Amino acid sequence: MKLPAVINVQKFSVHDGHGIRTSIFFKGCLLSCWWCHNPESQSFNRELMFDPGKCTGCGLCVKACPHDAVTVGEDGHAHTSKGTCVTCGACLDWCPNECREIVGTQRYTVDELVQKALEDQQFYERSGGGVTLSGGECMVQDPDFMEELCRKLHFEGIDIAIDTCGYAPLGTYRRLLPYVDTWLYDIKMIDEEKHIKYIGRSNDVILRNLEFLAHNGASLNIRIPTIGTVNDDDESMLAVIEYLKSHVGMPPVNLLPYHTTGSSKYTRLGRLYLARDLQVPSEERMEHLKDLFLQHGFDNVQIGG
Structure with a gap:
C-alpha cells in the first residue's frame, strides 16, 4: 500500500462540510485549473x-x-x-x-490519520462535524489506502466528507461509496471546449462519475467555482442547471466566488499564474446566479462555503 503525500491536516475547519471538521489535504491532482488556490497540491512530487x-x-x-x-x-x-x-x-x-x-514530505499511515481524527471526536459529536478528505485530489491517491482510511473512520462513527473534482477512476468512487456520508463535488462548466482550455482535460470523466454517485444514492453537494469572464455568465450556469436537473437531480449547491488569495504561491513555485487577468465576480453577480438556481427549482443554494 502506497502512503500518499499529505500537505496539511487542518483541525477545526468549518468550510468543507458540516460542523467542526478535520480536513486532510492530499498532494496530487490530475487537473490544472487556472485559478487553483493551492497549486502546491497539483503535483504528486515534492x-x-x-x-x-x-x-x-x-x-x-x-x-x-x-x-x-x-x-x-x-x-x-x-x-x-x-x-x-x-x-x-x-x-x-x-x-x-x-x-x-x-x-510533499509528510506521509502518514492510515492508523496515524485515524488517530489524528479521533483527537477531536468530541467536537465532531457536538457540532455535527467529522473528517473531510480533500487535496489536491484525494480520489487519485492509492485506492487501497483510501478505502482502508474511510472504512476505519466509518467504524469509529466519524462523519466522512470527500471534496472531489471528479476526475478519478470510477472504481475508486465505487469502493468508497459505502463509507462516505457527503460528497462535495466540483462542477466548473459543461462546455467541453472551455473545460479543456481552463481545466486541462475533458469533463467526460467528471460527469460520468457524478452520474454514478447520483444514481447510487450518494448524498451530494455540488460546488461551482465561479470565475468572472469564464463561467459566471447566464449561459454557462443555465447549462449546469439543465445538466443537473436532467442527470443528477437538484442537490444543494454552493457557488464559490473566485479569489486571488493563492496567487503568491505560483511565484513561490516558480510558475506563471494563468488566472491573473480573470475577474472576481461582484456580489450582485453572485446573487443573480443564486437566484437563477432558485428560479429553476433548486431550494438549497448558498454563496461560499
Missing part, C-alpha cells in the same frame, strides 16, 4: 517553494546545496535550477529568513 520577498541574497543556500542547484542572481535573490534540484532540503536549515520550504 516541490520547493521559495519566497523571493524574504531572500537577502546571503548565499548560505548556495553553499549548503550538495548538487550545485542554487545560485545568487544579479537581482540579489537566490535562484534554484529545477532541472538540478532534487528537493533534498539541505538548503532549508541554512536559510536565516525561512524563505525556502519543501512541500
Whole structure:
C-alpha cells in the first residue's frame, strides 16, 4: 500500500462540510485549473517553494546545496535550477529568513490519520462535524489506502466528507461509496471546449462519475467555482442547471466566488499564474446566479462555503 503525500491536516475547519471538521489535504491532482488556490497540491512530487520577498541574497543556500542547484542572481535573490534540484532540503536549515520550504514530505499511515481524527471526536459529536478528505485530489491517491482510511473512520462513527473534482477512476468512487456520508463535488462548466482550455482535460470523466454517485444514492453537494469572464455568465450556469436537473437531480449547491488569495504561491513555485487577468465576480453577480438556481427549482443554494 502506497502512503500518499499529505500537505496539511487542518483541525477545526468549518468550510468543507458540516460542523467542526478535520480536513486532510492530499498532494496530487490530475487537473490544472487556472485559478487553483493551492497549486502546491497539483503535483504528486515534492516541490520547493521559495519566497523571493524574504531572500537577502546571503548565499548560505548556495553553499549548503550538495548538487550545485542554487545560485545568487544579479537581482540579489537566490535562484534554484529545477532541472538540478532534487528537493533534498539541505538548503532549508541554512536559510536565516525561512524563505525556502519543501512541500510533499509528510506521509502518514492510515492508523496515524485515524488517530489524528479521533483527537477531536468530541467536537465532531457536538457540532455535527467529522473528517473531510480533500487535496489536491484525494480520489487519485492509492485506492487501497483510501478505502482502508474511510472504512476505519466509518467504524469509529466519524462523519466522512470527500471534496472531489471528479476526475478519478470510477472504481475508486465505487469502493468508497459505502463509507462516505457527503460528497462535495466540483462542477466548473459543461462546455467541453472551455473545460479543456481552463481545466486541462475533458469533463467526460467528471460527469460520468457524478452520474454514478447520483444514481447510487450518494448524498451530494455540488460546488461551482465561479470565475468572472469564464463561467459566471447566464449561459454557462443555465447549462449546469439543465445538466443537473436532467442527470443528477437538484442537490444543494454552493457557488464559490473566485479569489486571488493563492496567487503568491505560483511565484513561490516558480510558475506563471494563468488566472491573473480573470475577474472576481461582484456580489450582485453572485446573487443573480443564486437566484437563477432558485428560479429553476433548486431550494438549497448558498454563496461560499
